[in-house]
Amino acid sequence: MPFWAPDIGIDLGTENFSMYVRGRGIVISEPTLVVLDRENRRAVRAVGDEASFMLGRSPDRLTAVSPIKNGQVADFDIAELMLKYFIRKAIGVSYLGKPRIIVSVPCNLDDVNRKALTEAVRFAAGSRHVYLIEKPFAGAIGTGLPVYDPVGSLVVDIGAGTTDVAVISLGGLVVSQSIQVGGSKFDEAIIEYLRKECSILVGRQTAENIKKDLAAALPLEEPRSILVKGINQLNTSAGTVRFTSTQAYEAVRSACSAIVKAIRWVLERTPPELAADIMRGGIHLTGDGSRLFALDRYISESLGIPVLLARDPGDCCILGIGYLTENIQLVSPQNKGAGVPAGK
Ligand SMILES: Nc1ncnc2c1ncn2[C@@H]1O[C@H](COP(=O)(O)OP(=O)(O)O)[C@@H](O)[C@H]1O
Numbered sequence: 001m002p003f004w005a006p007d008i009g010i011d012l013g014t015e016n017f018s019m020y021v022r023g024r025g026i027v028i029s030e031p032t033l034v035v036l037d038r039e040n041r042r043a044v045r046a047v048g049d050e051a052s053f054m055l056g057r058s059p060d061r062l063t064a065v066s067p068i069k070n071g072q073v074a075d076f077d078i079a080e081l082m083l084k085y086f087i088r089k090a091i092g093v094s095y096l097g098k099p100r101i102i103v104s105v106p107c108n109l110d111d112v113n114r115k116a117l118t119e120a121v122r123f124a125a126g127s128r129h130v131y132l133i134e135k136p137f138a139g140a141i142g143t144g145l146p147v148y149d150p151v152g153s154l155v156v157d158i159g160a161g162t163t164d165v166a167v168i169s170l171g172g173l174v175v176s177q178s179i180q181v182g183g184s185k186f187d188e189a190i191i192e193y194l195r196k197e198c199s200i201l202v203g204r205q206t207a208e209n210i211k212k213d214l215a216a217a218l219p220l221e222e223p224r225s226i227l228v229k230g231i232n233q234l235n236t237s238a239g240t241v242r243f244t245s246t247q248a249y250e251a252v253r254s255a256c257s258a259i260v261k262a263i264r265w266v267l268e269r270t271p272p273e274l275a276a277d278i279m280r281g282g283i284h285l286t287g288d289g290s291r292l293f294a295l296d297r298y299i300s301e302s303l304g305i306p307v308l309l310a311r312d313p314g315d316c317c318i319l320g321i322g323y324l325t326e327n328i329q330l331v332s333p334q335n336k337g338a339g340v341p342a343g344k
């Protein structure tokens, strides 16, 4: 039996869960989802990909929940069960020495929530060594920015539940802000628009598809439209409406402007030297939520600063966490650099 478990890095997204194992790379990339028995909530039926497959196909007795909301632990017991499942799946259980674990968190997570997350990971892994790393810091490493140099970088990580904005220099966050606006807000805005303006009710999956196919942060030069199927609110029968890209743009507009507002808030508090670096280097977008069409152009035009969308934005965070997992001395308590040892 091997003595020491390999160190683990986790990107704990509201929608997507990824795990990196030291020496092996990314080993898990599945939805942050658990299917449970309604009567006995500790009876987990499925986790991750399996849970997502069961969605909509399971009997009434079963319910699907995501234990992470806006980057925070929403349900402690289920979060622990989910983490335990994924850790076992990735490295098994036959180790005497427990792994050290790095986990991504939103910026400005308060002490109560930091503690809840740390405890859930500690219980799940049986390990005392848990380190929390802010998502934009991990995303910055993942997109190749020189986070340990005396140069300012501005990273905006747009996930499903939160948008995290941070100015990074010399291995730490200089100014940061986290808002509860992300990909899910775009979906909700589309549902709300269709309900109010078109009297049609659609589910989250339909709204997400509309967002990916049609929505944009700026009006399209050549407007398009699609047929949307849903439930007609007036006579509760199945109905279809034609939904245009202009309407989709109107639906997501205010969530996009909230993101720009958060970036502006951070820029206003950024020391001038670092602000000058950002004007030169641009704003870097990570997280899959930043793939909303024309969001990069909208942010750039609103702020007058170049914006660069990362390649594979959804993977930046776990790649950065992976780098830290391979170089764990960078986050260990002796090191004053990035990341605060959890529970301190
Ligand atoms: N092509 C796309 N256009 C717009 N949004 C997208 C696209 N692809 C994925 N998303 C959205 O990105 C969000 C998930 O991003 P992710 O970084 O994985 O979130 P988290 O880390 O919070 O789990 C979801 O809201 C999803 O709908």
Ligand SMILES: [Mg+2]
Pocket: 011, 013, 158, 159, 160, 287, 288, 314, 317
């Ligand atoms: Mg993410």
